[in-house]
Amino acid sequence: MRKLFYLTFVIIFLFIFKLNFAQQKSPLEISNMDFGINPGDDFFRFANGNWLKNNPVPPDKVRYGAFDELTDLNQIQIKTLIEESAVKNAEKGSDYQKIGDFYLSGMDSVSIELAGIKPIESFIVDINKISDFDELYKYIAYLHTYRINPLFGVYAGQDEKNSEMVIISLYQGGLGLGDRDYYLKDDNRSKEIRSEYKNFIKDMFLLKGDSPELVNKKMNSIFEIETRIANITYSRLDLRDPEKNYNKVKYAELKNICPSFDWDYYFNYIGSGIPEEVDVSQIKFFEGLSEIINSFSIDDWKAYLEWNVIRNTAPYLNSDFVNRHFDFYGKFISGQKEMKLRWRRVIETVNSSVSEIIGKIYVEKYFSPEAKQRVYNLVLDLKSALKKRIEDLKWMSPPTKEKAIEKLDKMAIRVGYPNKWRDYSGLEITRDSYLQNILRANNFNFKFNISKAGKPVDKELWGMSPQTVNAYYSPTLNAITFPAGILQPPFFFENGDDAVNYGGIGVVIGHEMTHGFDDQGRKYDANGNLNDWWTIEDANKYKEMTSILVTQFNNFVINDSLYVDGELTLGENISDLGGVTIALNAVKEAWKRNPPPEKIDGFTPLQRFFLSYAQIWRSNIRDKELMRRLKEDVHSPAIARVNGIVYNIPEFYEAFNIKPSDKRYIKPELRAVIW
Numbered sequence: 001m002r003k004l005f006y007l008t009f010v011i012i013f014l015f016i017f018k019l020n021f022a023q024q025k026s027p028l029e030i031s032n033m034d035f036g037i038n039p040g041d042d043f044f045r046f047a048n049g050n051w052l053k054n055n056p057v058p059p060d061k062v063r064y065g066a067f068d069e070l071t072d073l074n075q076i077q078i079k080t081l082i083e084e085s086a087v088k089n090a091e092k093g094s095d096y097q098k099i100g101d102f103y104l105s106g107m108d109s110v111s112i113e114l115a116g117i118k119p120i121e122s123f124i125v126d127i128n129k130i131s132d133f134d135e136l137y138k139y140i141a142y143l144h145t146y147r148i149n150p151l152f153g154v155y156a157g158q159d160e161k162n163s164e165m166v167i168i169s170l171y172q173g174g175l176g177l178g179d180r181d182y183y184l185k186d187d188n189r190s191k192e193i194r195s196e197y198k199n200f201i202k203d204m205f206l207l208k209g210d211s212p213e214l215v216n217k218k219m220n221s222i223f224e225i226e227t228r229i230a231n232i233t234y235s236r237l238d239l240r241d242p243e244k245n246y247n248k249v250k251y252a253e254l255k256n257i258c259p260s261f262d263w264d265y266y267f268n269y270i271g272s273g274i275p276e277e278v279d280v281s282q283i284k285f286f287e288g289l290s291e292i293i294n295s296f297s298i299d300d301w302k303a304y305l306e307w308n309v310i311r312n313t314a315p316y317l318n319s320d321f322v323n324r325h326f327d328f329y330g331k332f333i334s335g336q337k338e339m340k341l342r343w344r345r346v347i348e349t350v351n352s353s354v355s356e357i358i359g360k361i362y363v364e365k366y367f368s369p370e371a372k373q374r375v376y377n378l379v380l381d382l383k384s385a386l387k388k389r390i391e392d393l394k395w396m397s398p399p400t401k402e403k404a405i406e407k408l409d410k411m412a413i414r415v416g417y418p419n420k421w422r423d424y425s426g427l428e429i430t431r432d433s434y435l436q437n438i439l440r441a442n443n444f445n446f447k448f449n450i451s452k453a454g455k456p457v458d459k460e461l462w463g464m465s466p467q468t469v470n471a472y473y474s475p476t477l478n479a480i481t482f483p484a485g486i487l488q489p490p491f492f493f494e495n496g497d498d499a500v501n502y503g504g505i506g507v508v509i510g511h512e513m514t515h516g517f518d519d520q521g522r523k524y525d526a527n528g529n530l531n532d533w534w535t536i537e538d539a540n541k542y543k544e545m546t547s548i549l550v551t552q553f554n555n556f557v558i559n560d561s562l563y564v565d566g567e568l569t570l571g572e573n574i575s576d577l578g579g580v581t582i583a584l585n586a587v588k589e590a591w592k593r594n595p596p597p598e599k600i601d602g603f604t605p606l607q608r609f610f611l612s613y614a615q616i617w618r619s620n621i622r623d624k625e626l627m628r629r630l631k632e633d634v635h636s637p638a639i640a641r642v643n644g645i646v647y648n649i650p651e652f653y654e655a656f657n658i659k660p661s662d663k664r665y666i667k668p669e670l671r672a673v674i675w
Contacts, residue, residue: 027493027500028608030601032615040662043652044642047614057620059337060344062330065619065638066490071469074485075347078467081361082350095357098429099350102441105434106316106346112434113318117208119435120317123309124208127302133293136301137262141269143308147442149173150308151229151289154270156453158476159279160246163528166452167248168272169279170286174229176201176222176311178333179632183230189627193333198223200328204310207320218303225296225304232288236632237568239282242475242520242530247283254278260290270446272453316349316435335624346434353441354429355465356422359484362467363417367484371494372416375487375505378586379413379480382509385586386578389675395541403533404517407526411516412459412479416487417466422448471508473515475524480512490616497596499605502587503612507579510586514578514675518571519546548672549573552648556640559623562630564644569636576636576645578675580613584651606655614642648672 034049045052057064082103090096117124123143130136140150151174159167177183182193198219205215238244255263257280267274280286296304314325322339330336339345351358390396390404427444429437452458459479464472467485474481482505486492492505515521522542525531534542553566553573566573587609596605603611619638621629626637636644646652647664648671658665 027489027496028601028603028611029490029615032618033611038662039656040658041664042643043610043614043646043656043664044617044639047611047642048618051615051618052620055618055620057622060340062334062336062625063619063621066616067469067619070486070488070490073488074467074469075344077366078351078358078362079343079347081358081365082347085361093425095360095424098354098424098427099357099361101431102350102354102429102437103346105429105431105437106349107342108431108434109319109342112316115433116318117321119433120309120313124306127305127309130298130302130305132298133260134262134265136298136305138265138269139305141266143305145270145443145446146439147446148308148312150305151293152286154450156272156449156451157279158457158528159248160242160476160524160530161248163476164457166455166457167277167279168267168275168450168453169281170254171281172233172285174308175226175233176307177226178628179236180230180233181235181631183227194223196328196332200324201307203324204307204314204321207324208306208310218306221296221300221303222307225292225300228292228295232285232292234282234285236634237565240520240568240571240634242523245281246530247280248277249280249283250277251275254280254286257283258286258290260293271450275453313435315345316438333624334628335622349438351465351467353438353445354424354427355467356418357424359417359466360421363484367416367466367487368494371487371492372484374494375482375492376413376415378501378506379415379482379509381586381590382506382513382582383408383411383413385589386510386513386582386675389582389585393675395545396538397535400534400538403525407478407516407533408513410478410526411513412477414462414479414481416482416484418460418462420460422461471512473512473521474528475516475521476528478516478524478526478528480509480516482509482512497600497605497608498587498590498594499596499600499608500612502583502590503609504616506583506586507576507613507616509579510582511575511579513582514575515571517578517675518574519543520571542674545672545674546570546574548670549577549674552672553636553640553644556636556644558626558630558637558639562626564636564640565630569634572635572641573644574674576641577648577672580645580649581675583613584609584649604655606651610646610649610652610655613646617642 029051032048032051034045037046037049039046055064061068082099085096086100086104088096088100090100127139130139143150144154153171153173155169155171156166157169159165175183177193177197182190184190201219201222202215205218206212210218234244249257251263251274264274310321311325314321326336326339330339387405387408390401390408393401396404424444428440457477459477462481463474464470464481464483465485466483468483469485471480471482471486473479486508487505490504491508492501516524522534523530523532525533532539550566550570553564553569556564558564591605598604600608617638621637629635629637635641643664647658647666650668652658
């Protein structure tokens with residue numbers, strides 16, 4: 001008995017010691033580093049080499065890094081909240097009932113398997129009843145209200161040249177592949193994707209129950225329609241230019257731009273009423289749409305509508321549809337080995353459908369007022385540092401500086417969670433059907449968005465949920481937002497040293513601030529209006545300096561043969577460079593107020609700052625996903641976000657004694673310096 005007592009005591013002591021040690025350990029993860037690599041040759045691998053070796057991409061992921069680690073933790077936290085809600089026997093219509101029943105309906109795999117294709121049979125029946133173009137247009141409007149978007153999409157957003165008001169915007173869409181170039185380019189990967197996409201279409205219609213002959217006919221119609229749409233679709237580079245994508249017209253002019261479509265019925269049906277003005281975002285796309293509509297038969301369009309319904313709902317049907325959808329988009333396109341566990345997939349869906357219900361409960365449990373205040377103070381430090389940088393710029397003239405500082409001063413700061421929460425009382429959720437819950441939520445969220453058209457902007461609304469592991473800058477609001485989800489390790493340590501926090505969340509803050517002054521964000525003024533406030537001379541100087549980054553990233557090689565697109569990623573690269581520069585200046589001021597120890601874990605404060613920055617970007621990625629992102633993503637790959645930035649920073653050379661003989665050394669006159 002005495003031995004058992006002592007054994008129990010030792011176990012408890014060791015557990016408490018281990019827990020206490022875990023809480024006390026340094027936030028900078030030294031074990032992740034590879035000291036066999038010269039920081040002047042490859043700082044990304046110097047900071048993360050051992051982590052990269054020991055953390056291959058899990059089979060259910062296409063990429064794995066710090067963001068994914070924190071997202072996984074968040075999902076477990078959210079799962080706990082939802083499962084607690086599911087067992088509460090909450091009152092019908094309450095927030096707890098909605099998220100609990102939504103989750104349980106998604107986890108009810110037995111009912112989903114038994115239902116088969118029944119959840120979408122009503123769509124298929126209605127589509128097959130379409131007999132003319134009038135009925136076709138009406139059904140497109142119907143699908144749009146459920147966020148199934150054949151041909152194009154619609155939303156109510158800020159008028160980019162009258163940012164106090166909300167306007168109806170139309171935008172290009174209608175493609176099943178992630179980029180128009182997959183339809184148009186003749187490189188081997190694009191050809192391979194086209195071939196597999198055709199097989200995917202055929203297999204899904206066979207699962208639906210169509211005959212092989214009919215399946216081939218439908219596939220040919222769908223692929224021809226989408227290829228025609230791809231030919232009028234703006235490139236991703238064009239989509240980055242806000243001036244090219246703002247085309248406000250009178251309603252009568254829209255009818256001239258795209259006369260084939262029944263716009264009167266459309267806007268009345270979706271709930272906006274006939275608008276006085278519309279932002280036809282990609283005007284050449286809509287000019288070309290009329291000709292495409294008239295080039296195909298009703299049967300062709302019916303096949304295309306069926307495909308849009310099947311493709312958008314397949315992940316929520318029985319396992320045959322789920323698996324085939326995953327085989328194409330997950331395995332073939334991105335290289336993912338295994339599907340995520342059902343509970344993770346359901347959590348993602350519930351989280352995106354009723355995000356602020358979960359967010360409200362999430363912040364109550366996982367986000368402290370103290371953390372919010374420390375981050376807010378940190379943002380103020382970054383703002384002050386950027387203001388000083390602007391004041392000291394030698395290349396910018398006084399008139400432009402004045403406008404830049406005005407914009408920075410007016411930039412709103414939003415930390416943790418919104419000041420008011422959305423009302424979901426009008427949304428019905430039951431345990432009966434997972435897909436019906438998704439469709440009802442889609443319809444509810446669509447109507448909520450469209451209801452804002454023609455009204456003043458509600459600046460209290462957020463575009464990202466509090467539990468999201470991300471952050472953003474809104475150029476039309478001139479606001480930076482940092483949700484609670486990202487305000488955790490490894491980005492933010494509530495009790496961490498300044499070097500680590502400024503190198504982590506501080507750089508994220510500086511990054512989002514700099515988006516207000518990147519190559520596209522700079523085109524918006526202090527009030528969020530698309531309005532050129534630069535002198536011509538300053539704008540030209542700015543373009544000259546940013547061209548250095550374009551060249552550097554165009555020459556950034558990954559896996560020996562793949563290159564970053566310096567034009568496509570320019571905005572993010574400017575913001576990464578600005579984020580590091582501004583955070584570094586801010587932490588220097590913080591060190592004056594609160595002098596740091598000479599070394600922690602054997603590293604100086606300056607070294608810890610850069611190591612923290614590099615470690616938040618630790619990440620492994622599958623080859624196919626890397627290829628996809630290099631074509632589709634405006635962000636550079638993780639290795640480029642570190643190595644493409646730090647070698648432009650003078651203090652980095654000082655911190656790690658980088659020499660001209662080191663592989664990534666850049667001569668001072670060739671370094672990029674912007675903000």
